[in-house]
Amino acid sequence: xxxxxxxxxxxxxYAVFAGNQPPxxxxxYKTEFAPHTSVRVHPLLDWTELNIWEYIQQENIPTISLYYxxxxxxxxxxxxxxxxxxxxxxxxxxAAEIIAELESGKFRNIAxxxxxxxxxxxxxxxxxxxxxxxx
Numbered sequence: 001x002x003x004x005x006x007x008x009x010x011x012x013x014y015a016v017f018a019g020n021q022p023p024x025x026x027x028x029y030k031t032e033f034a035p036h037t038s039v040r041v042h043p044l045l046d047w048t049e050l051n052i053w054e055y056i057q058q059e060n061i062p063t064i065s066l067y068y069x070x071x072x073x074x075x076x077x078x079x080x081x082x083x084x085x086x087x088x089x090x091x092x093x094x095a096a097e098i099i100a101e102l103e104s105g106k107f108r109n110i111a112x113x114x115x116x117x118x119x120x121x122x123x124x125x126x127x128x129x130x131x132x133x134x135x
Contacts, residue, residue: 049077050102057095068093077107 033039066076074087092098101107
């Protein structure tokens with residue numbers, strides 16, 4: 001679900017449109033824990049790469065230049081250690097152009113992590129784990 005369907009995001013306030021908000025199922029989860037227990041929460045886990053870039057553009061969030069084509073026809077979609085991450089062919093030079101690529105371009109149906117070496121082993125190891133709910 002796109003974030004702008006649930007929240008109206010502006011620099012000064014966040015207004016929730018109750019009709020668009022997904023159901024909150026917190027009563028189905030264990031929410032009481034023993035003292036000093038660590039709990040991991042992943043609020044962005046269900047966001048797509050497109051959702052992230054739309055939010056970056058909407059909020060004018062600074063990003064590093066490696067995500068954009070620097071004139072050589074390549075950019076990075078995902079960053080990690082060398083040699084784990086490889087650049088992809090792309091002409092996108094800003095967030096709007098990346099969004100256009102993700103909406104209708106060649107990256108529309110290709111996972112963001114597909115350029116990482118560890119996702120090449122065994123047909124997309126980390127992406128497969130994520131889809132199966134392990135992450």
